[in-house]
Amino acid sequence: MDYAFDLFHERELVEKVTVRRKHIRELVFRLLAENKVDRPPVPVERIARSQTVLIRKQAVDDTVSGFLYRNISTDKKLIGVNKRQHPNRQRFTVAHELGHLLLHSVSDVHVDKAFSVKHRDERSSEGMDVEEMEANLFAAELLVPVHFLQDDLKRLGDLDLLHDEKIAQLAKLYRVSNQAMAVRLSHLGYLDI
């Protein structure tokens, strides 16, 4: 039940959203600046609320991670988070759903299954895959902003010596799982995995 899955999947499909990569990063930078966030951990819930999103948490079975709802007539926005999952996973859920909200035209309910890779296989539409990918990319950018990471890596010293302990230290600092941090570092070219 780890979202490193999602991030791995993102890497496989990365070519398909090259166009939006810049847009997503700029959007994240703007959100961080508007909310005066300049260091990890990124307060994802506060940032979501700054976009007038309500957050509802409940412990339900592990089949879903969360959902996004937008009422098109009243513009009420709601993110539901499955409280049964690990706090780091909950942060990812909020970030992922916020990504859908800001990037895609969700006009009703969007439910995210816990096993999103399996869920993807069940879907025929490639368009949906791109939306999931973009939401995952948004989450990765928001939870581990590249400019924060650069500063922390400078502080931690030699990048060639990124071993498990340093990765765990970074993961703790950003409140993401070790796997997610490893994938993010690899993605940004700091680590070979």
Added chain:
Amino acid sequence: MPAGEKSDFLQVYRVVGERIRNERKRQNITQDELATEIGLTRTSITNVEKGRQKILLHTLVQIAAYLGTSPERLLSTDDANAEIQLPDNLSAPVRNWIMHSISSTNANSLKK
């Protein structure tokens, strides 16, 4: 009450009927099947769906239960709320959580 206003209220049968029809068709349930399940004739189902027959409260409850939805949702005057379609393969607790969160959100917005 002016006549026009009364007929406006009767619209509710047409709206509820349409929602029942949409939900039934979405799930590929036939009128025959629904009729058999709740003990009505197929013609009655047709008439309920067209709003020509005034649905009884307990029939609404039965139909909602068979379609896996709630009478509130079929009756809702908030169209955005009524039209919410969740994926089919969600567990009942998940479904309830989502529907309840959404309706409480929309209720709060009405109070304001």
